[in-house]
Amino acid sequence: MELNASASVMALACRFAVNASRFVGDLFLRGLRFIAVPIVLFSLVAGVAGLGDVRKLGRMGAKTIGLFLSTSVIAATMGLLLGRFVDPGSFISFELREQISSTQGSIVASKVSSAEGVRESLSAWQQVLNAVPTNPFEALAKGEMLQVVVLALLVGIGLTFVPAEKSAPVVRFFDTLGDAMMHIVRLLMHMAPYAVFCLVAPIAASFGLEVFHGLGVYFITVIVGLAVMTYIVYPLIMRGLVGREHGVGVREFFRAIAPAQLLAFSSSSSAATLPVTIECARDRVGVSEDIAGFVCPLGATINMDGTAVFQGVSIMFLAEVYGVPLTLADQIQVIVFATLISVGSPGIPGASIVLMIIVLQTLGIPAEGIALILGVERLLDMCRTVVNVTGDSMVAAVVGASEGKLVRPAPGSPE
Numbered sequence: 553m554e555l556n557a558s559a560s561v562m563a564l565a566c567r568f569a570v571n572a573s574r575f576v577g578d579l580f581l582r583g584l585r586f587i588a589v590p591i592v593l594f595s596l597v598a599g600v601a602g603l604g605d606v607r608k609l610g611r612m613g614a615k616t617i618g619l620f621l622s623t624s625v626i627a628a629t630m631g632l633l634l635g636r637f638v639d640p641g642s643f644i645s646f647e648l649r650e651q652i653s654s655t656q657g658s659i660v661a662s663k664v665s666s667a668e669g670v671r672e673s674l675s676a677w678q679q680v681l682n683a684v685p686t687n688p689f690e691a692l693a694k695g696e697m698l699q700v701v702v703l704a705l706l707v708g709i710g711l712t713f714v715p716a717e718k719s720a721p722v723v724r725f726f727d728t729l730g731d732a733m734m735h736i737v738r739l740l741m742h743m744a745p746y747a748v749f750c751l752v753a754p755i756a757a758s759f760g761l762e763v764f765h766g767l768g769v770y771f772i773t774v775i776v777g778l779a780v781m782t783y784i785v786y787p788l789i790m791r792g793l794v795g796r797e798h799g800v801g802v803r804e805f806f807r808a809i810a811p812a813q814l815l816a817f818s819s820s821s822s823a824a825t826l827p828v829t830i831e832c833a834r835d836r837v838g839v840s841e842d843i844a845g846f847v848c849p850l851g852a853t854i855n856m857d858g859t860a861v862f863q864g865v866s867i868m869f870l871a872e873v874y875g876v877p878l879t880l881a882d883q884i885q886v887i888v889f890a891t892l893i894s895v896g897s898p899g900i901p902g903a904s905i906v907l908m909i910i911v912l913q914t915l916g917i918p919a920e921g922i923a924l925i926l927g928v929e930r931l932l933d934m935c936r937t938v939v940n941v942t943g944d945s946m947v948a949a950v951v952g953a954s955e956g957k958l959v960r961p962a963p964g965s966p967e
Contacts, residue, residue: 573750580747581824583740584815587733588826589695592849593704594730595830599842600708601723609709612951616847619947620855623789624891627781627857627939631864632886634777640770640865641872644924697823698853730845734834737827744811744828748818770869771928777861778939786946794953800838808836809945816941820933822852825941833948840957844948851944858936858943860891863908870912870921882915889914 600609683698685691691699711719787802794800800808812829819825826848833844867886871878878886889911909919925932952958 575750577747577750577818580740580743580750581819581821583743584819584824584827585695587736587740588697588823589692589700591730591733591737591827591830592697592700592845593692594726594733595841595845596701596704596849597708597711598723598727598730599845600705601711601719601726602842609705612843612846612955615951615954616850616947617854619789619950620851620943621891623781623785623857623943623947624855624860625887626785627777627860628864628887628891630780630785631774631777631861631866632868632883633864634773634861635865635868636883638769638773639868639872640773641869643769644767644873695823697826697849701849701853730841733827734831737831741811741828741831744815748814767924767928770865770925771932773869774862774865774932775935777865778858778935781857781861782939782942786942789950790946793950794958800949800953800958805837805946805949808832809942811836812941812945813938816937817934820930820937822856822937822940822944825937826852829941829944833945837945837949837952838959839948839952840955843952843955843957847948847951848944851940851947855943855947856936856940858939861939862932862936863889863911866908866925867911867915867917870917870924871915873924874918874921876915876917878915886911886915 683702685696685699685703688699688703690696691703711723714722790802790805809829809832812825812832815828816822816825822829829852830844830848833839833848834841839847864886868878870876909922912919912921949958
């Protein structure tokens with residue numbers, strides 16, 4: 553009886569600890585999501601209106617989108633090449649494939665159903681239409697980040713055409729609110745170390761070594777691709793396009809964005825990490841407020857380099873498992889699809905799995921193959937979100953340097 557009572561007490565204590573950790577983590581994420589839309593709206597309107605020149609905005613936008621698309625192509629190509637070179641699918645036996653597929657059947661069915669619902673939204677025409685809100689207040693209420701960015705850009709552009717004596721009070725209003733939001737972010741960051749622990753602990757407790765049985769090579773291949781993108785490709789771009797003359801070297805850059813990377817890993821969400829990404833880019837890297845407020849929200853919406861690496865490796869992995877040969881044309885198609893999906897993938901956990909099903913079906917690879925990667929997908933999602941956030945910050949630094957608006961933070965800036 554005493555043993556049973558002790559076991560019950562231990563079970564209750566463990567359940568309480570898990571629930572308390574989830575509560576603190578979820579509360580922190582809610583605070584960040586609460587602040588994300590206002591900070592994008594206020595900062596972007598003030599930043600665009602402050603430029604005073606629509607041509608300058610167009611130049612900055614072209615640089616930003618060009619860099620994001622270029623890194624996405626690099627990421628997708630690297631994922632494809634790694635998948636072909638390592639060939640992780642050859643390490644999966646038929647018995648293991650059947651075992652995993654049978655236990656994940658219901659989850660796969662729901663993902664396939666979701667994929668059918670979003671297939672039409674992947675066309676270029678539809679993506680452009682989806683970026684323009686039919687009801688701006690609905691976009692703000694639902695947190696549709698790309699639509700909020702478009703709304704803020706249009707309002708900011710409109711203010712540049714209004715006489716200064718009329719527009720100045722409005723610009724100051726948005727600028728002041730943007731500063732207020734950043735102060736709230738800094739308050740939330742004091743809670744970050746505890747919140748990150750609470751976010752990671754339940755996830756770490758749910759992983760067992762069995763998920764890596766037979767999937768270890770695939771898992772390591774994806775991780776290697778993500779690491780190469782983060783610690784080789786991005787630093788090379790930084791060295792080539794930023795340079796030491798701006799006072800922001802590669803080591804300083806990674807030290808400055810560490811809080812955003814840590815939060816990205818724990819939350820698996822570029823959108824939830826966005827306020828911290830802007831804060832790190834502006835106050836720690838030294839990117840000007842208008843550029844950080846423009847590039848980072850756009851990156852959280854269209855820059856998913858980690859997803860592109862993941863897509864490339866995963867498609868090659870599943871093609872090998874099911875014996876589906878991919879021609880050179882198919883592989884080029886994979887790069888194009890992975891790039892487009894990395895752009896269209898929402899900045900929320902697990903969204904890329906749904907979109908990848910569409911690619912698998914297009915190439916003739918059985919969609920139920922995603923069951924094989926679901927066991928490790930959550931952990932990979934955490935890792936690739938770090939890549940996405942790092943890419944956002946890198947592009948902000950490059951665009952800031954090219955516009956002459958990247959300076960080393962003054963002494964006493966947040967560290």
